[in-house]
Amino acid sequence: xxxxxxxxxxxxxxxxxxxxxxxxxxxxxxxxxxxxxxxxxxxxxxxxxxxxxxxxxxxxxxxxxxxxxxxxxxxxxxxxxxxxxxxxxxxxxxxxxxxxxxxxxxxxxxxxxxxxxxxxxxxxxxxxxxxxxxxxxxxxxxxxxxxxxxxxxxxxxxxxxxxxxxxxxxxxxxxxxxxxxxxxxxxxxxxxxxxxxxxxxxxxxxxxxxxxxxxxxxxxxxxxxxxxxxxxxxxxxxxxxxxxxxxxxxxxxxxxxxxxxxxxxxxxxxxxxxxxxxxxxxxxxxxxxxxxxxxxxxxxxxxxxxxxxxxxxxxxxxxxxxxxxxxxxxxxxxxxxxxxxxxxxxxxxxxxxxxxxxxxxxxxxxxxxxxxxxxxxxxxxxxxxxxxxxxxxxxxxxxxxxxxxxxxxxxxxxxxxxxxxxxxxxxxxxxxxxxxxxxxxxxxxxxxxxxxxxxxxxxxxxxxxxxxxxxxxxxxxxxxxxxxx
Amino acid sequence: xxxxxxxxxxxxxxxxxxxxxxxxxxxxxxxxxxxxxxxxxxxxxxxxxxxxxxxxxxxxxxxxxxxxxxxxxxxxxxxxxxxxxxxxxxxxxxxxxxxxxxxxxxxxxxxxxxxxxxxxxxxxxxxxxxxxxxxxxxxxxxxxxxxxxxxxxxxxxxxxxxxxxxxxxxxxxxxxxxxxxx
Numbered sequence: 001x002x003x004x005x006x007x008x009x010x011x012x013x014x015x016x017x018x019x020x021x022x023x024x025x026x027x028x029x030x031x032x033x034x035x036x037x038x039x040x041x042x043x044x045x046x047x048x049x050x051x052x053x054x055x056x057x058x059x060x061x062x063x064x065x066x067x068x069x070x071x072x073x074x075x076x077x078x079x080x081x082x083x084x085x086x087x088x089x090x091x092x093x094x095x096x097x098x099x100x101x102x103x104x105x106x107x108x109x110x111x112x113x114x115x116x117x118x119x120x121x122x123x124x125x126x127x128x129x130x131x132x133x134x135x136x137x138x139x140x141x142x143x144x145x146x147x148x149x150x151x152x153x154x155x156x157x158x159x160x161x162x163x164x165x166x167x168x169x170x171x172x173x174x175x176x177x178x179x180x181x182x183x184x185x186x187x188x189x190x191x192x193x194x195x196x197x198x199x200x201x202x203x204x205x206x207x208x209x210x211x212x213x214x215x216x217x218x219x220x221x222x223x224x225x226x227x228x229x230x231x232x233x234x235x236x237x238x239x240x241x242x243x244x245x246x247x248x249x250x251x252x253x254x255x256x257x258x259x260x261x262x263x264x265x266x267x268x269x270x271x272x273x274x275x276x277x278x279x280x281x282x283x284x285x286x287x288x289x290x291x292x293x294x295x296x297x298x299x300x301x302x303x304x305x306x307x308x309x310x311x312x313x314x315x316x317x318x319x320x321x322x323x324x325x326x327x328x329x330x331x332x333x334x335x336x337x338x339x340x341x342x343x344x345x346x347x348x349x350x351x352x353x354x355x356x357x358x359x360x361x362x363x364x365x366x367x368x369x370x371x372x373x374x375x376x377x378x379x380x381x382x383x384x385x386x387x388x389x390x391x392x393x394x395x396x397x398x399x400x401x402x403x404x405x406x407x408x409x410x411x412x413x414x415x416x417x418x419x420x421x422x423x424x425x426x427x428x429x430x431x432x433x434x435x436x437x438x439x440x441x442x443x444x445x446x447x448x449x450x451x452x453x454x455x456x457x458x459x460x461x462x463x464x465x466x467x468x469x470x471x472x473x474x475x476x477x478x479x480x481x482x483x484x485x
Numbered sequence: 486x487x488x489x490x491x492x493x494x495x496x497x498x499x500x501x502x503x504x505x506x507x508x509x510x511x512x513x514x515x516x517x518x519x520x521x522x523x524x525x526x527x528x529x530x531x532x533x534x535x536x537x538x539x540x541x542x543x544x545x546x547x548x549x550x551x552x553x554x555x556x557x558x559x560x561x562x563x564x565x566x567x568x569x570x571x572x573x574x575x576x577x578x579x580x581x582x583x584x585x586x587x588x589x590x591x592x593x594x595x596x597x598x599x600x601x602x603x604x605x606x607x608x609x610x611x612x613x614x615x616x617x618x619x620x621x622x623x624x625x626x627x628x629x630x631x632x633x634x635x636x637x638x639x640x641x642x643x644x645x646x647x648x649x650x651x652x653x654x655x656x657x658x659x660x661x662x663x664x665x666x667x
Contacts, residue, residue: 040632044630044631165567177568182590185590185593211631228617229613232525233525233540238607242604246604460528461529469531
C-alpha cells in the first residue's frame with residue numbers, strides 16, 4: 001500500500017472494520033491504524049530498517065542545512081555572551097522581546113508529545129501508537145530550545161544556577177511566590193519527565209535494534225542503552241505498569257506547564273496580560289501548535305521513509321480534528337480577550353484592544369487572525385484533513401500564527417501601557433532573528449539525528465496492533481466476559 | 486536436583502514457539518506441572534502471560550505513591566522553610582506563609598519525585614541494568630524481539646531434570662528446544 005487511497009480500499013474489504021462499527025459517516029469507513037497484511041516480523045523489519053539500513057542520500061544535505069543553521073545559533077550566542085543583551089531590540093518599556101516569545105513558542109510546541117503519549121494512552125486511543133515516539137522526541141527537542149531562552153534572557157547565563165534553591169555563602173534563596181520561579185520548576189520537571197517517559201518507551205526498541213543490528217559497535221551501543229532488556233513477561237509487566245503510572249503523572253503535568261507559563265503574564269498587571277482566561281487558552285494553544293509541528297515534521301518523513309502503512313489516513317484525519325478543536329478554543333480565547341476589554345469598561349483594557357486592531361502592530365494582529373482563526377477552518381473538510389499537502393499547508397499557517405500570537409501578547413502589550421509618556425516601539429534586531437532561526441536549526445539537527453539512530457515509531461507498540469496480538473487480547477477479553485479464570 | 490550437562494554449566498532449557506497462544510498454553514502447563522523457576526519471553530506485553538506465570542501484583546504503584554508523598558512534603562517543606570524562616574521577604578504585604586503561592590512548586594516536585602520513582606523502580610524491579618544474561622547465549626533468542634515466543638525453565642528449579650524437562654517441553658509442541666548455557 002503506497003498511498004492512503006489504496007489503504008482505504010483495502011479497509012473497505014476488511015470485514016473486521018465493519019464488525020467493529022468503523023463507520024464515521026454512512027458509506028465511508030475509517031482507515032485502519034495499521035495497513036492490513038502486517039505481522040510482528042514485518043513491522044519490526046520495516047521500522048528498524050530505517051535505522052539499520054544505512055544513511056539515505058537525502059540525509060546529508062538535509063542534516064547539513066540544519067547543522068549550518070545551528071552554527072548560526074552558536075555564532076549569535078557567542079556574540080551575545082561577548083557583548084551582552086544590548087545587541088537585542090529590547091529596551092524600556094519592552095523588556096520581554098524575542099527571547100520570551102520564542103520561549104513560549106517552543107514550549108508550546110513541546111506539548112504535543114506528552115499529550116499524545118500520556119493523555120491518549122489513558123484514553124486508549126490506539127491510533128496514537130505510531131506517532132507517539134516521534135512526538136515525544138519532538139517534545140524533548142522543543143523543550144531544549146525553549147529552555148535556552150530564559151537562560152540567555154537572564155543576561156548572565158553563567159549565573160543561571162542562582163534560580164535554583166541551594167545553600168550558598170551569599171545567604172540568598174529564591175522567592176517562591178514569583179511565577180518566574182514556578183516556571184523554573186515547571187519547565188525543568190517537564191523536561192525531566194518527558195525525557196524519562198521517552199527513554200522508558202525506548203528501552204524495548206533499543207533491545208530490538210541490539211538484536212537486529214549486524215555491526216559490532218552498533219550492537220554494543222544499543223545493548224548498553226537497552227540495559228539488558230530481555231523481553232521477559234516479567235519485564236513487560238513492570239514496564240507496562242511504569243508506563244501507565246508515568247502517563248497518569250504526565251497528564252496533569254502537561255496541563256500544568258503551559259498554565260504556569262501563562263501565570264508569568266496573567267499575574268502581572270499589564271493590560272493584555274492580566275486575564276483569567278490565560279491558563280486554558282494557553283494550554284489549548286500549546287496543543288494546537290504542538291500538533292501542527294508534529295505534522296509539519298511527520299508528513300515529509302512519512303513520505304521519504306515510505307511509512308504510509310503505519311501513519312495512515314486515520315492519523316492525519318484525527319490530528320486534523322484535534323487541531324481544529326483546539327484552534328476553535330484558541331479562537332474563543334481571542335474573542336474573550338476582546339469581550340473582556342469591552343465589557344470591563346476599563347479604559348486601559350479597551351485601549352489595549354484598540355491598539356491591537358489599529359496600533360503599530362495591527363498587521364501582526366491581522367496576520368495572526370488569518371493564520372490561527374481563518375486558515376484552520378479548512379480542516380472542516382475531510383479532503384483537506386487526509387491530503388498531506390493540504391494539511392501541511394494549514395500547519396505552516398499555524399506555526400507562523402502561534403509565533404505571532406506571542407508577539408502580540410508580549411511586546412505589543414508592553415509597548416503601550418498606562419502612561420503615554422513611557423510608550424515605545426519594539427523590533428527584533430538581526431541577532432534576535434539569528435538566535436530564533438538558529439534554534440530551528442538546533443531543533444531540526446536533533447530531529448534528524450533522532451530519526452537516523454533511533455526507531456522513530458515505537459516498534460513494540462506496533463507489534464501489539466498486528467492481528468496475531470489482537471487475537472490474544474480478544475480471546476482474553478472473551479474469557480473475562482465468560483467469567484472464567 | 487539440578488543437573489550438570491557434559492558441556493558448560495546449564496542455566497536451563499528453552500522452548501521456542503511460533504504463536505503467542507502456544508506460549509500461553511505452554512506456560513500454564515509448565516506451572517501446573519509444578520515448575521516455578523521459569524520465564525516467558527515475547528516481543529510485546531501479553532497480559533495473559535503474566536497471569537500464566539503466577540505474577541499478579543506489581544509493587545510499583547505503592548512505591549510511586551511513596552515517591553509522590555515524599556516529593557510533595559519535600560517541595561512544600563522547602564518553600565515554607567525558605568520563605569517563612571531562613572529568608573523571609575515581604576512581598577506586596579502578603580503573609581510570609583502564603584501557602585497558595587506554594588502550590589505550583591509543590592505540585593511539580595510531587596510529579597517529579599513520583600516519576601523518578603516510577604522509572605528507577607521499574608528498573609530495580611526488573612533487575613536492570615543486567616550487562617550479561619545466559620538466555621542471550623541461545624542464537625535463536627534474538628527473535629524474541631521480532632516475532633518468536635520463548636519459554637525457559639531454569640535448572641535451578643527443584644523439579645528440573647535435563648532429560649525429563651526436555652521431554653516435557655517437547656510435548657508442548659515447540660518449534661525447537663535448546664539448552665541455555667552460562
